[in-house]
Amino acid sequence: MHFMLLFSRQGKIRLQKWYVAVLDKVKKKIMRELTTIILTRQSKMCSFIEWKDLKIVYKRYASLHFCCAIDPDENELMYLEVIHRYVELLDRYFESVCELDIIFNFEKAYFILDELIMGGEIQETSKIGIIRSIEAQDELQQAETPQGFFEDYGLG
Amino acid sequence: MSAIKQVFNEAVERVKSPTPVRLRDLVRNIRAARTAAEERAVVNKECAYIRSTFKEEDSIWRCRNLAKLLYIHMLGYPAHFGQLECLKLIASPRFTDKRIGYLGAMLLLDERTDVHLLITNSLKNDLNSSVQFIVGLALCTLGAIASPEMSRDLAPEVEKLLKSSNAYIKKKAALCAFRIISKVPDLMEIFIPATRSLLSEKNHGVLITGVILVTEMCEKSPDTLQHFKRTGGKVGSDDMVLVPNLVRILKNLIMSGYSPEHDVSGVSDPFLQVKILRLLRLLGHNDAESSEAMNDILAQVATNTEQSKNVGYSILYETVMTIMHIQSESGLRVLAINILGRFLLKDDKNIRYVALNTLLKCVHHDNYAVQRHRGTILECLKDPDISIRRRAMELCFALLNASNIRSMVKELLTFLEAADPDFKGPCSSNIVLAAEKYAPDKQWLINTLLRVLGAAGNNIRDDVIAITIQLISENSDHQMYVVKNLWLAMSNYSEQEPLVQVSLWCFGEYAENVLAPSDDTQEQVTEEELLTFYQRILFGQYSIATKEYALNSLMKLSARCSLTNINKVKELMSSFACHMHIELQQRGVEFSQLFRFHDHLRGPLFEKIPILEKSTSSTRETSSPVTEKASEEVSLPIQIESNALLDLMGGMETGHEDIVLPKPKATIPTINSKPMNNDIMDLLGGLGSAPEEPPQSSLIEDFALITNSQPLGKISGITAFSKDSLSIHFNFERSPEKPNILSIKMTATNEGPIPMTDFLFQAAVPKTFQLEMLNPSGNVIPPSNSDVAQLKMRIKVSYKVNNEDVMHQAEVNHFPPASWQ
Numbered sequence: 001m002h003f004m005l006l007f008s009r010q011g012k013i014r015l016q017k018w019y020v021a022v023l024d025k026v027k028k029k030i031m032r033e034l035t036t037i038i039l040t041r042q043s044k045m046c047s048f049i050e051w052k053d054l055k056i057v058y059k060r061y062a063s064l065h066f067c068c069a070i071d072p073d074e075n076e077l078m079y080l081e082v083i084h085r086y087v088e089l090l091d092r093y094f095e096s097v098c099e100l101d102i103i104f105n106f107e108k109a110y111f112i113l114d115e116l117i118m119g120g121e122i123q124e125t126s127k128i129g130i131i132r133s134i135e136a137q138d139e140l141q142q143a144e145t146p147q148g149f150f151e152d153y154g155l156g
Numbered sequence: 157m158s159a160i161k162q163v164f165n166e167a168v169e170r171v172k173s174p175t176p177v178r179l180r181d182l183v184r185n186i187r188a189a190r191t192a193a194e195e196r197a198v199v200n201k202e203c204a205y206i207r208s209t210f211k212e213e214d215s216i217w218r219c220r221n222l223a224k225l226l227y228i229h230m231l232g233y234p235a236h237f238g239q240l241e242c243l244k245l246i247a248s249p250r251f252t253d254k255r256i257g258y259l260g261a262m263l264l265l266d267e268r269t270d271v272h273l274l275i276t277n278s279l280k281n282d283l284n285s286s287v288q289f290i291v292g293l294a295l296c297t298l299g300a301i302a303s304p305e306m307s308r309d310l311a312p313e314v315e316k317l318l319k320s321s322n323a324y325i326k327k328k329a330a331l332c333a334f335r336i337i338s339k340v341p342d343l344m345e346i347f348i349p350a351t352r353s354l355l356s357e358k359n360h361g362v363l364i365t366g367v368i369l370v371t372e373m374c375e376k377s378p379d380t381l382q383h384f385k386r387t388g389g390k391v392g393s394d395d396m397v398l399v400p401n402l403v404r405i406l407k408n409l410i411m412s413g414y415s416p417e418h419d420v421s422g423v424s425d426p427f428l429q430v431k432i433l434r435l436l437r438l439l440g441h442n443d444a445e446s447s448e449a450m451n452d453i454l455a456q457v458a459t460n461t462e463q464s465k466n467v468g469y470s471i472l473y474e475t476v477m478t479i480m481h482i483q484s485e486s487g488l489r490v491l492a493i494n495i496l497g498r499f500l501l502k503d504d505k506n507i508r509y510v511a512l513n514t515l516l517k518c519v520h521h522d523n524y525a526v527q528r529h530r531g532t533i534l535e536c537l538k539d540p541d542i543s544i545r546r547r548a549m550e551l552c553f554a555l556l557n558a559s560n561i562r563s564m565v566k567e568l569l570t571f572l573e574a575a576d577p578d579f580k581g582p583c584s585s586n587i588v589l590a591a592e593k594y595a596p597d598k599q600w601l602i603n604t605l606l607r608v609l610g611a612a613g614n615n616i617r618d619d620v621i622a623i624t625i626q627l628i629s630e631n632s633d634h635q636m637y638v639v640k641n642l643w644l645a646m647s648n649y650s651e652q653e654p655l656v657q658v659s660l661w662c663f664g665e666y667a668e669n670v671l672a673p674s675d676d677t678q679e680q681v682t683e684e685e686l687l688t689f690y691q692r693i694l695f696g697q698y699s700i701a702t703k704e705y706a707l708n709s710l711m712k713l714s715a716r717c718s719l720t721n722i723n724k725v726k727e728l729m730s731s732f733a734c735h736m737h738i739e740l741q742q743r744g745v746e747f748s749q750l751f752r753f754h755d756h757l758r759g760p761l762f763e764k765i766p767i768l769e770k771s772t773s774s775t776r777e778t779s780s781p782v783t784e785k786a787s788e789e790v791s792l793p794i795q796i797e798s799n800a801l802l803d804l805m806g807g808m809e810t811g812h813e814d815i816v817l818p819k820p821k822a823t824i825p826t827i828n829s830k831p832m833n834n835d836i837m838d839l840l841g842g843l844g845s846a847p848e849e850p851p852q853s854s855l856i857e858d859f860a861l862i863t864n865s866q867p868l869g870k871i872s873g874i875t876a877f878s879k880d881s882l883s884i885h886f887n888f889e890r891s892p893e894k895p896n897i898l899s900i901k902m903t904a905t906n907e908g909p910i911p912m913t914d915f916l917f918q919a920a921v922p923k924t925f926q927l928e929m930l931n932p933s934g935n936v937i938p939p940s941n942s943d944v945a946q947l948k949m950r951i952k953v954s955y956k957v958n959n960e961d962v963m964h965q966a967e968v969n970h971f972p973p974a975s976w977q
Contacts, residue, residue, distance in 0.1 A: 013230060019300070021266040028232065045541045046505040075477070077470030077510060078430045081420065085427075103187075104180050106230065107223055110259055119299040119335040121368045123327050124361040125427045126417045133324065137289050141252045 001079070001120040002054060002069040003030075004113070006102065009063050011035040014102050015109055019120035038065055048076050059083050063099050085127070086116055092131055111137070176209065176217050177202065182224050186231070199228055203235075210241050218245060219256045226260055239264050246278045254282070254290060258297045267303035267339075276306050283313045288324050291317065295328040299335040307336040311343050318350040323359040330354060330365035334372050341376050348373065348380065355401060360418055360428055363405065367431045370398075374438050385439060385446060399439055399446045403453045406432050410460055423467045429457070433474040440482030447482040454479055458491055469499070469507050473514070480518045490525050493518070497529040505541055512536060512547035519554040530555055534564070537571045545571075549579065553586045558922075561594040565604055573611040580615035584608050588620045598631050602638055609655040610645060616654045624658050629665070629765065638662060639669040643681055646689065653698065657705045660693065664709025665765065667716040686713070687724055694728065700737055707732065707743045711750070715762035726751045881907045884917075 006015035013031060022030070037049065038058050049056040050072075057079040058067040066083045070076070087097075089112050094101040102109050115130045117123065124130050177185075182202060189195035206221045215221075222241050229235035242264060245257025261275060275297075282294035295317070298310060314336065317329040333347045347369070354366025374381040384398045409424050409432075418425035436454075440447040457475050462468040472495055479492040499511035512533070519526045533555070536548035549571065556564055565587060572583050587608050595601035605624050609616065628638055642659040663686070693706045707729070714725045729751065732744025750758055873887040887901040906912050921927045949968040954961065 013232075016230065018266075021268055021301075044505070046509045046543060048506065048509060048543070050543070075430055075434075075470055075474050077466055077473050077506065078427065080466055080506070081426060081470055085420075104183055106227060107256065107259060111255070114296050118296055118328060118331040121331055121334065121365070122427050122431075123331050123365055125364055125425050126360060128417055129361065133289070133292075137251070137255070140287075140289060141255065144250055145252065 001117065002071075004069075004117075005031060005034065005065075005067045006109075007031075007035050007065050007067070008099060009039070009065070011039060014064060014099065015106060015113070017110070017113055017117075034067060034069075035065075038067060047080060057083070061087050064102070082117070082122060086113065089116060089127060089130055092127070093134060108134075176205070176221055177224070179220060179223050179227065183227060199231070199233055203228065203233070207237055210237070218248075219253050222256050222260050226256075226263055229263060235264060239269070243274055243278070246275060246282075251287070251290065254293055258293045261297055262300045266301050267306075273303075273305070276309055279306075279310060280313060283310065283317065288322055291325050292328050295325070295332045299328075299332040302332075302335060302339060304340050307340045307343065311336055311340075311346055315346050315350060318347065319353075323357070323362050326354070326357075327359070327361040327365040330362065330369045334365070334369045337369075337372055337376060344373055344377060344380060348383070355398075355405070360425055364428045364431055367402075367428070367435050371431070371435045371438060374435070381438070385443070399436070399449045402432050402436055402439075403449060406436075406453055406457070410457060420467050421465045422462050423471065426467045426471055429471050430474045433457070433471070433478050437478040437481045440478070440484075442483070444483050447484055450478075450482065451484060451488060454484070455488060455491065458495060466504075466506075469504075469510075472499075473510055476514060480514070480521075489522055493522055493525040493529075497532065500529060500532040500536065505539070505544060508536060508539070509541070509544050509547065512544060512551055516547060516551050516554065519551060523555070523557075526551075527555060527560075530560065530564070534567045537567060542576070545575075546579065549583055553590060556590045556594060558594045558596075561590070562596065562600070565591060569604070569607050569611060572608065577613075577615045580612045581617050584612035584615070585617045585620055588623055592623065592627065598634055599637075601627065602631070602634055602641075606638075606641055606645065606655075609658060610652065612654070613652045614654065621654050621657055625661055628658075628662060635662070635666045636669045639666050653702050656693065656698065657702055660702070660705040660709045664705075664712035667713045683721055687721060691728065694732070700739060704739055704743065707740065707747065711747050711758070712762045715758040876902075882912065883907060 002020050003016065003018045005013065005017075007013050013035075016027070016031065018027065034051070034056065037051065038056070041049075043060075047058055049058070051069075053072065054069045055072050055074065055076060056067060056069050057076050058065055059080060060066075066087065068079050068083060070079055090097045090102070090109065093108070093112060094105070112130070112134055115124065115133050124133075182198075185198050186195055189198055202224060206225055209215055209217065209221050218241065222238060222245060225235050225238045225241075229238070238260060242257050242260035245253040246261065248254065248257070265275075279294050279298055282290050283298075285291050285294075295314070298306070298314070302310070311333075314329050314332050317325050318333060320326055320329070330351075333350075337344050337347065351366060351370055351373070354362055354369065357363055357366065370384060374384060386397070406429065409429055412424065415424050418428075420426050423429075436450050440450050454475055458472065458479075461471050461475075463472065476492040476495055479488050484492075493515070496511045496515050499507045500515075502508060515526055515529070515533075533548050533551050536544055537552070539545055539548070549568075552564060552568060568583070568587055572580060572587065575583060588605060591601055591604045591608075595604070605627065608620070609624065612620075628635065639662050642655075642662055645655060646659055690706055690710050694703055698706075710725060710728065714722060726748070729744055730748045732740050733748055735741045735744055750761070873885060875883060876886050877884040883905045885903045885905065887903065889899040889901070890897070902917060904915065904917065919927060919929065949971070950965070951968060952963070952965045954963040956962065
């Protein structure tokens with residue numbers, strides 16, 4: 001995978017994870033272009049777009065679009081599954097996730113993504129395994145923060 | 157008093173809320189901003205505050221401030237001043253700080269900034285930490301932002317962690333190694349020993365990351381690929397080679413019962429299955445032995461996988477791709493294509509898209525198997541999704557052949573008429589080329605061409621016009637029909653420039669046909685109508701090119717037919733003598749000159765053009781990788797010989813471009829390119845037995861026919877042609893080392909009393925075959941029963957052994973006298 005983007009229906013980026021090194025300018029340009037392209041696609045069209053020399057796999061969940069950019073010879077259908085797995089994890093962690101959860105707790109969304117995917121490839125196929133790791137790390141954070149010091153969990 | 161109160165209140169405020177704004181409050185404030193300017197104000201204020209806090213030595217709130225900064229960064233504002241903060245946070249002993257610090261590093265830094273070098277030390281410490289999650293964070297960050305220098309520095313640490321007993325660390329280390337190798341391929345050797353144990357783990361995370369690592373190594377370096385194939389994953393005392401090992405893992409996955417941990421909709425660990433299939437593909441490619449080992453498991457996966465959800469489809473898709481890329485047996489390939497065919501029938505358009513895409517890749521190899529699904533593919537031409545339509549169109553072109561040309565072109569023409577403008581260009585070109593190649597008869601061909609021109613409108617490519625004109629010029633018997641039809645079309649389609657251009661050209665060339673009385677119920681075209689038409693074109697909204705055509709053809713018309721209204725033509729011409737565009741002006745002036753001073757020259761000048769020479773097909777698009785045409789460098793001779801050859805081919809598919817003259821070909825390395833010499837007979841390639849009929853003198857010509865068919869046994873020769881005391885006999889031979897090459901020896905025999913001179917033999921074959929013509933023995937066939945000199949033969953043989961060229965030359969003097977007397 002080259003990068004993963006999450007964006008709202010208005011085109012606001014909610015999460016961006018880049019697995020290749022590109023300039024900030026280029027990143028912004030790519031995000032603008034892709035959000036425009038995907039937002040103008042109708043629902044009847046298929047989930048794969050050929051764009052430049054990459055394949056874009058995208059899926060809409062409620063008000064959020066999840067979009068991955070992969071190499072042309074990769075298995076697109078599998079990446080649809082990867083996206084679905086990520087959404088399931090978010091759902092499990094936040095208990096019925098919605099876009100607001102991801103906006104206010106974006107760092108946690110990143111942490112979960114980093115447990116699922118590393119370097120652009122899947123690192124763990126067991127849903128419960130990932131959930132357990134995340135919960136353990138949260139525990140660690142909680143344990144080292146004396147009660148009442150931060151009004152809520154560390155970062156607030 | 158009020159000032160004191162104000163100061164007092166501010167102090168109280170400061171004491172009451174010393175903590176920085178919470179992240180969620182910042183988010184709320186930003187979202188509450190109603191305009192972009194308001195939002196910017198909030199952001200700038202917060203950034204200023206954050207910047208000031210960063211200067212402080214030790215701040216417990218640093219993590220919160222950095223989190224806010226990261227949020228601001230995600231909105232699109234610059235945040236590079238936070239880079240150093242990330243470093244401070246990473247160096248902090250607290251897990252909370254490290255977590256946010258590393259996230260910041262991954263978001264704000266990448267391998268090109270200089271700051272990250274400073275992280276290397278912290279990373280090294282954290283990689284050696286006793287807390288597995290800290291190690292995990294460090295590995296994750298290293299994998300994300302490692303530069304080549306960092307990779308080199310920290311590779312030994314990663315390698316050590318790869319051998320750890322903790323599965324959590326092991327899998328992350330594997331992917332970190334994967335990234336390091338992509339950045340610095342030289343470091344691959346360090347990690348190879350460690351990978352062996354990865355593939356024998358039970359933990360799926362370690363398994364999948366191990367497979368990914370091995371896949372990357374094999375892709376990057378063919379040597380490593382060989383190494384893995386030989387030694388593979390040694391497990392303790394077992395010497396398991398990689399492929400059987402993977403097959404075993406895959407089998408366990410499929411056969412084992414329900415495992416809730418890895419299950420996705422009834423399929424157990426599809427991600428791992430797909431990755432293993434991918435690695436198998438790499439291992440089996442071009443390797444018969446490995447492919448053999450995989451056949452069973454692939455068939456099993458293909459048949460057992462649950463096919464109702466996307467999960468199942470993704471595994472099947474991967475299986476199909478693997479089958480196509482390795483040297484699988486044909487039964488398996490047919491199975492794969494049938495799976496794709498079933499995909500095409502599904503409602504889910506993702507699946508259909510994927511199926512069409514894959515079919516396109518393998519249609520050339522397994523054309524016959526894909527033909528069965530032709531109907532479904534034609535249906536996909538009508539799909540609402542544009543990518544599916546495009547794929548279906550390309551696939552249709554690949555499937556066209558002589559037997560299905562009529563039905564397919566019918567569908568394609570309907571598609572063309574309704575297609576988007578982007579499609580019309582390539583679609584029309586392809587239809588025309590295919591129609592040309594496989595046309596069952598001329599009438600159909602011309603009809604199709606006219607329909608294409610009519611349907612494609614202005615988006616047609618230039619070569620189509622050229623091809624159409626060339627074809628019309630070749631077929632003299634249909635010209636009347638063409639011209640009449642074009643005249644009819646002009647009343648409906650006169651906005652379409654390519655059609656107009658072709659029509660104008662035809663009207664000019666075949667002027668007699670335009671004004672001739674027609675035999676059906678159509679009304680005869682009168683001069684008036686014709687001239688009005690020309691006027692409309694010349695003064696209408698047409699391109700310069702069309703008007704050029706119009707002027708030229710008007711002149712031809714005036715020269716060929718005796719027009720009663722010649723003055724009108726002269727007027728038209730002279731009106732163009734002062735046109736703004738130079739081309740038209742030039743024509744106007746010169747043609748008017750012709751009228752005025754050289755009237756007698758008009759007739760001869762505008763005589764009929766001879767049949768147009770067909771230009772070589774360099775613009776051809778039809779993808780047929782099987783055929784490498786040496787004929788692309790040969791231009792056809794004009795006039796009679798090509799027509800004669802067409803007659804020669806007769807009922808065979810008219811593949812003009814396959815005509816190969818018996819000239820030496822520099823492109824094919826196996827043939828020696830010496831010019832034909834009547835004295836020395838250069839006979840190359842599969843020499844068969846000496847000619848059988850002694851009393852008749854014959855010319856021997858060898859040509860090798862490379863076919864796609866299965867090798868047969870001994871094939872009996874045939875008499876290909878027998879007429880007018882000339883008989884041509886074909887003898888067949890197939891060498892066992894090269895079963896794909898059929899060697900045909902052509903023997904031309906003169907049974908009459910008069911010698912035949914300037915004998916030229918040409919041959920053409922359908923597109924699916926390749927034909928190489930070797931040099932004939934001569935072009936004179938002496939009459940039978942004449943005195944012949946003693947039969948001597950000098951032979952030259954060349955071939956390749958182990959990719960080396962070998963050449964032999966010999967003289968054969970010892971023919972038995974009975975053979976040539």
